Amino acid sequence: MKTLYKNILSSISEGRKLLAVLIDPDKMAINKVPGFIKKVNQSRATHIFVGGSTVDDDVTERLVIEVKKHTKLPVVLFPGDVTQISDKADALLFLSLISGNNPEYLIGKHVQAVSKLRTSNLEVIPTGYILVENGKQTAVERVTQTKPLSRDNTQQIVDTAKAGELLGMQLLYLEAGSGALDPVPIEIISFVKKDSRVPLIVGGGIRSQQQLEMAYKSGADLVVIGTAFEDDESFFNELKK
Ligand code: 1GP
Numbered sequence: 001m002k003t004l005y006k007n008i009l010s011s012i013s014e015g016r017k018l019l020a021v022l023i024d025p026d027k028m029a030i031n032k033v034p035g036f037i038k039k040v041n042q043s044r045a046t047h048i049f050v051g052g053s054t055v056d057d058d059v060t061e062r063l064v065i066e067v068k069k070h071t072k073l074p075v076v077l078f079p080g081d082v083t084q085i086s087d088k089a090d091a092l093l094f095l096s097l098i099s100g101n102n103p104e105y106l107i108g109k110h111v112q113a114v115s116k117l118r119t120s121n122l123e124v125i126p127t128g129y130i131l132v133e134n135g136k137q138t139a140v141e142r143v144t145q146t147k148p149l150s151r152d153n154t155q156q157i158v159d160t161a162k163a164g165e166l167l168g169m170q171l172l173y174l175e176a177g178s179g180a181l182d183p184v185p186i187e188i189i190s191f192v193k194k195d196s197r198v199p200l201i202v203g204g205g206i207r208s209q210q211q212l213e214m215a216y217k218s219g220a221d222l223v224v225i226g227t228a229f230e231d232d233e234s235f236f237n238e239l240k241k
Helices: 004-013 030-042 059-070 103-117 139-144 154-166 186-195 209-218 227-231 233-239
Strands: 018-023 047-050 075-077 091-097 123-131 171-175 200-203 222-225
Touching (some): 018 200, 227 233
Parallel strands (some): 018 047, 123 171
């Protein structure tokens, strides 16, 4: 049943905020999965995202299978590349990097993905992915050869998000980049939220409960956190159910 997007919409209408724990298959050994997922299950996390900028073939699928053995939370692919698409997950963020001008990440990779998606049961969710400058170069920037949008040009970010919505994106993702020095500024989150009608995901550089709450308060519907859990799993203790 393809209910993930519907569930996101119902959560928003009921005022429930969502939290995704991001697992990078490149950084998580399979034998660490059970212990890690146990902590995820005890936390307020509502989704597990799986993906990374550079991941070897088949690693993602093995990880997804192992994760699914230990949780009922939906597993959503957040792929850095076509090779990270696995039928074993529940859904796929079909990311279009609308902040950049690289056709490969606007449409090229998507065309390559179709032969896999045509025969899969994955719920495919078109997502406008917007990279916002954070103070240092991120993996997304390096891999996609695109520049992030300047954090000083809020209007450009708001217009980019709106253009994504008008193109039919069902989600918008404001991304500061994995391990960002500074998360997406709260004013930017709030302006984008006010101007758009689709659910808003925010991620990159969020390391504290306070930053998480600020992101929610300014309009994020779903926050993604990866590095903070990779660096210190005790962060889960602050985010208990
Ligand atoms: C990265 O938005 C995600 O693509 C999460 O970022 O790893 O900094 O939490 P962090």
